[in-house]
Amino acid sequence: MRRVLLKLSGEALAGSAGFGVDPGVVARLCRDIAAARDAGTQVGLVVGGGNLFRGAALQAAGLGRVTGDQMGMLATVMNGLAFRDLLRQAGVPAVLFSAIELPGVAERFHRDQAVDALERGEVAVFGAGTGNPFFTTDTAACLRGIEIDAEAVLKATKVDGVYSADPHRHPDAERFDTLTYDEVLARDLAVMDLTAICLCRDHGMPLVVFDMESEGALIRLVNGEKVGTRIGADKTV
Numbered sequence: 001m002r003r004v005l006l007k008l009s010g011e012a013l014a015g016s017a018g019f020g021v022d023p024g025v026v027a028r029l030c031r032d033i034a035a036a037r038d039a040g041t042q043v044g045l046v047v048g049g050g051n052l053f054r055g056a057a058l059q060a061a062g063l064g065r066v067t068g069d070q071m072g073m074l075a076t077v078m079n080g081l082a083f084r085d086l087l088r089q090a091g092v093p094a095v096l097f098s099a100i101e102l103p104g105v106a107e108r109f110h111r112d113q114a115v116d117a118l119e120r121g122e123v124a125v126f127g128a129g130t131g132n133p134f135f136t137t138d139t140a141a142c143l144r145g146i147e148i149d150a151e152a153v154l155k156a157t158k159v160d161g162v163y164s165a166d167p168h169r170h171p172d173a174e175r176f177d178t179l180t181y182d183e184v185l186a187r188d189l190a191v192m193d194l195t196a197i198c199l200c201r202d203h204g205m206p207l208v209v210f211d212m213e214s215e216g217a218l219i220r221l222v223n224g225e226k227v228g229t230r231i232g233a234d235k236t237v
Contacts, residue, residue, distance in 0.1 A: 001222045003042040003118060005145030006033070007138065007155045010048035010079055012212065019051060021082050027090070030083065032218045033123060034092045041222040042118040044148050045083060045125045046141040049075025069133035073099070076137060077106060080127035087123055094123040099131030099140070111147045118148065138192040142199045142207075153205055154221065155192065156212030161229035162191055179231045191231065200231075207231040 008029065015022030033043055052075040059068050080096045087094035095117050098106035106127060107113065114124045129140040138155070145153040164187070165173040181201035184191050191197065191209060200207055210217055210228025221227040 001041050001151045001224075003044070003148065003150050004036075004222060005044040005046065005141055005148065005150040005153045006218070007141035007153060008045070008047045008212065009156070010050035010052060010075065010137075012051075012156065012158070013047070013079060013082070014051040021051065021079065023082075023086070026082050026086050029212065030086045030090050030092070032212070032216075033087065034090050035216075035219045036222045037092060037121065037123060039219060039222060042121075043123050044114070044118065044144060044150060045080075045123060046137055046144055047076055047079040047083060047125070047127075048137040049073070049079060051075075052078055066133045069129075069135075073128040073131070076129060077102060077127035080106065080125045083123075083125050087125075092123055093121060094125055096125045096127055099126070099128040102128075114144075115148055124148070136193050136196065138196040139199060142192070142196045142205060146199070146203045146205055151206070153200065153207050154218070155207060155209045156218075157209055158211065158213065160211040160214065162189055162209050162231070164189070166190075176229050177226070179229060180234055181231060184231060201233070204233060 013021050013025055015025040037043055049072045053071050059065055077098055084094045084096045096106040097109040097114055099109050101108055117124045126144045129135055129137050130143055142153055159167055162176050163173040167173045181197055184197055208228050208230050210221060217227055
């Protein structure tokens with residue numbers, strides 16, 4: 001793959017602690033990203049913020065949704081800063097773009113500048129979601145993937161693909177090698193939120209759901225191996 005958008009959940013960064021940023025986990029993920037870049041793939045990265053801020057509980061206690069989403073945007077920027085610096089420590093040039101103005105912290109997101117950074121061999125880290133409340137980082141990942149003309153959006157999870165149910169709770173759950181966007185919507189599969197799936201469907205953006213914790217999964221995926229579950233307009237994705 002020439003260019004991809006990698007989506008990581010914030011929870012994946014917390015490690016065994018379950019909260020905060022585990023530098024060891026981030027460093028390992030950075031090594032995988034570096035390997036993909038060294039293989040010739042341009043990498044854009046969107047990271048969630050659930051390891052630092054969980055808005056649902058505070059919203060249930062009376063915090064406004066807009067305020068909660070804004071706090072969540074800032075959490076993604078904090079995770080983005082961690083990735084930017086650890087990528088640089090690993091010898092990989094990286095730039096952090098933010099969908100909201102944060103002078104002195106991150107570059108304001110501009111599509112052309114992000115593409116220029118990717119073509120220079122830098123990893124482009126995208127923070128602050130879409131910059132708007134009511135949109136998830138899954139939607140932000142699909143949006144950025146479309147904007148930078150990625151070949152696919154790669155969603156890293158803790159399982160090796162998409163299942164008919166949670167395989168940890170339902171050992172007999174069916175695993176899918178390929179799915180169409182419409183099948184994901186019709187089966188109500190927990191891949192991404194409805195807005196994100198519809199955005200990819202409307203723009204023909206392929207999705208791959210895979211296990212980032214599997215040894216060498218990312219490099220094998222960008223090198224063309226069949227890894228995870230592929231989602232597209234038809235079964236030939």
